Amino acid sequence: MTSEVTPAALDASEDVSAYKRAYDSFRWELPTRFNMGVAVSDKWALKAPDRPAIIEYGPDGSRATLTFAELSRRSNALANALRAKGVQRGDRVALLLSQGFEVLISHVAIYKLGAIAVPLALLFGVEALEYRLYSSGAKAIIASGSGLAKIGSISPRLPELKLVVSVEGASGKAVGFDQLLAQASGAFEPEDTGPDDPALMIFTSGTTGPPKGALHGHRVLLGHMPGVEMAYEFPPRPDDVMWTPADWAWAGGLLNALLPALYLGVPVVSARFEKFSADAAVALLEEMRVTCAFIPPTALRMLRAEWDNIDRRSLTLRTICSAGESLGRETLEWAQSALGASVNEFYGQTECNLVLGSSAALGVAKAGAIGRPVPGHRVRLIDGQGRPVPKGTPGQIAIHRPDPVMFLGYWENEAATERKFIGEWMTTGDLAVMDEDGYFQFFGRDDDVITSAGFRIGPSEIEDCLSGHPAVSLAAAVGKPDALRTEIVKAYIVLKDGVTPSETLEEDIKVWVRSRLSAHEYPREVEFVGSMPLTTTGKVIRRIFRDRARTEAAG
Secondary structure, rough: OOEEEEHHHOOOOOHHHHHHHHHHHEEEEEOOOOHHHHHHHHHHHHOOOOOOOEEOOOOOOOOOEEEHHHHHHHHHHHHHHHOOOOOOOOOOEEEEEEHHHHHHHHHHHHHHHEEEEEOOOOOOOOOHHHHHHHOEEEEEEEEEEHOOOOOHHHHHHHOOOEEEOOEEEEEEEEEEEHHHOOOOOOOOOOOOOOOEEEEEEEEEEEEEEEEEEEEEOOOHHHHHHHHHHHHHHOOOOOOEEEOOOOOOOOOOHHHHHHHHHHOOOOOOEEEEOOOHHHOOOHHHHHOOOOEEEHHHHHHHHHHHHHHHHHHOOOOOOOEEOOOOOOOHHHHHHHHOOOOOOEEEEEEEEOOOOOOOOHHHHHOOOOHHHOOOEOOOOEEEOOOOOOOOOOOOOEEEEEEEEEOOOOEEEEEEOOHHHHHHHOOEEEEEEEEEEEOOOOOOEEEEEEOOOOOOEEEEOOOHHHHHHHHHHOEEEEEEEEEEEOOEEEEEEEEEEEEEEOOOOHHHHHHHHHHHHHOOOOOOOOOOOEEEEEOOEOOOOOOOOOHHOOOOHHHHHHH
């Protein structure tokens, strides 16, 4: 199975040997020259200029389309305009935008210019933005209205920031996005870039320390393609339409959905939701006839919690992919049944994404597992010295270098980059267990693992089981220090609307988990909370609850 970028075809046989043939025969053949911007726009502008690249969805029924030809022309104009304003090859250009035409045009223009895109989430507060803009040394930023207000308050402390572009038009010191495009030529000769030239900087979520800028080369898109084809069960069909509720500033939204879909010529739906809404998501899926979706686990659990209250007609989904944290058996089985699609889970990190995956079409699917190594990637479980661990034993997920999807390094932080590796293996800090069939079952972050009465317990399975309770909307499980057991499992739970906390409900939840998992995994303490702290990528910030539990124990 050799290709310039991806498997030429994935055998759809139900026999698992189809996966083995795909994995064993795969060989990387990366081109010597490659530019992500050209690959996701100009190629299709020549082949199918009128094909939609982005379809902007408005909940009021409005629609707007950006074709590949328009994407090519407008990104060329922006590249010319940025160059005229002093942005050069290697400069960092930050993006503070919601899903829409402007963010894609900006990404493509930055790549064509040979600059480095730094996507940032609109949910970031001023301190988080200042840290990332200062750390990256961003020379320019393209922002929307809410982002501009934050930038205005911190720009005096950002000496490298020379250009602010507003997508709502010129305002104060900000120049207007549309005005820049109108004044620039739609013809542009892209910089001559290779796969290893830097193109993209995505900051880690900071759940285990200060966020670090993971720098990727243009090859990161090519590195994603085997996993994308495997998980979405591509090659694409003529009627395929992609959507994700994930922020395009996150690796999940950008590299698991947006850019790979456009590389394959699949139209992508954009929607400017301020926060995830189950009702709005189902309406979009129905009205836009979405066939392929990347939906993170938290969003799927929210859909499940609200499913009985949603007015729905019919869905056209054929594949749903999920990643970012463990999906869990109960949520996966519910999603397959309720949404009527294959649900394929995969795994990766900001530094090295989509290296483990599932594919029902290849016969590589097991509820409760995050998959097997994607063709083209060498993945194993190791101990603290880098030695492989036996099947059935928890170990740290590690990826062998070189690997096209692997980051170039942390921005201006060689020491942190070196600490990420043990020999030729990139460590992740994530623990998993490999079963007898070669499937990886996610165990948890090393610092999330709960040690109770000699057992090492991963929180993900407990949280998935809790979310299956009819009263539970979201849940987090952490270890609380305990003199007898070292730690006990404590659950923090957000209840569904209309459900009232009570001691009876607390006991019912404990029995629910104990009867479904085991006596050592059920939460000995349950606390009901009003909201769940989430990262901008939708992951539960267990650290907050872990610190809270430790404070309680110490008091």
